[in-house]
Amino acid sequence: MLRRAMETLTNLFSSRPVWAVGDLTQYIRQVLESDYRLQDMWVTGEVSNVSRPSSGHLYFTLSDENAALRCVMWRPRVARQTHIPRDGELLEVLGHISVYEAGGQYQLYAESLRPAGEGARFAEFLELKARLEAEGLFEPERKQPLPEWPNTIGVVTSPTSAALRDVVNVLRRRFPLVTLLLSPTQVQGDDAPAGVVNALESLNQDGRSDVLLLIRGGGSMDDLWTFNHEDVVRAVAQSTVPVVTGIGHETDVILADFAADLRAPTPSAAAEIATPNREILREDLAFKRSDLNQIFREHLQSLRQSLEMWSIRLKFASPRAHVASKQQRLDEFMSRAENAVEYRMTLSLTAITGLEKTLQAVGPSTVFARGYAVVTLAENGQVVRSITQVSPGDPLQIQVQDGTFNAETQDQPGE
């Protein structure tokens, strides 16, 4: 009891803020709008209470056995709808949940709607995919290689699309050496599949394209549905010119992609995949050019070396070389002769020295030393060799080892 009373008292005198209805409703709206799941969703149910006042907006209720949901679609969106719902119809509605504050009501703000069972298209998609797959249309062996250097690039898309612009920009930057050949077609709407098939066939018939780009920018699955059409998928598979697809965004799964020779995530990527990069070509070219220069330089160098070698051999083989070699032999000969003469002379000199020595050995001074003397006539200095040269009384000069003295013949010389 006491506790209850205390609580009541606390609540009465609480200083917590008091909400205005408007603030609260606004708060609730914010809560709902901050939940991303509620901001982009498909809701299905049975239509009732369809009302379309003069404002042009469309009001209706979606319900099933458990609950009901108020829906509103604003006039601009209504104007774009080909399908206006009727009471009792089963519908799928795309939109976001928010609050109509004045009515204190949460409701679905519809952006798009379609008869229920449209979702069954997905089942259809899977069925077609399985069928074409079984036929072998998506087999890797069917894929054709892309040309390394295309001259003409066929493009199938809408002439006013951003996708085309993206491709043009990529090609201008990356590989402007090509001709872009557009085969224009609608890519959305009932006529689009036939248009795309026709555009692909035109380019195949024209025959100049080295590669085809089948492209379309991002959009809802509805927008991209053309590229799931059986005829389009078959035309892609049957193209004799390789086809690169660049449809929607990376995450979109499209049957034409499976049939293509190569699938690119976006139109720009398709243009990139189909062309070499100018930057890389520049590098390759620079390498080749320097290869060319270096190899030629080496070639010249080897020619020069071989020239040098042969001119040396030529020098040896020439008549002048013969003369030179004879000259050399002559020189050799001469020098040998000179050597011989010199040798002889040396020998002679040695002999002379020997003779001198001998001479000295038998020379007068040695003889004097042994006691011999030389007798000469004093009057004329003749050496006396015979007794017939002297008479008694002749003055004589007698030379011995250490000097000369005078003498005189005494008696008649005789034997």
Added chain:
Amino acid sequence: MAKKKTIEKMSYEEAFMELQSAVEKLEGGELPLEESLALFERGQALSTRCSDLLEEAQLRLRQLTQDESGELIETDLELEDL
């Protein structure tokens, strides 16, 4: 081979391929001087052609449509804002 094709009319691919084969031929050696000189000069002209093509090329924009009888007609493609 399209060896006698004038270099000015060659596509990038043709010019580059021939440049490649000229380099390979020179690499093989065993060429008379005159021939290798001619090859070298042609190689230089080819690489100039390639480089001109790379730097000066302008993307050509054409359009293929059909007339009433279904015949293909080719026209210039004009793009706005490009």
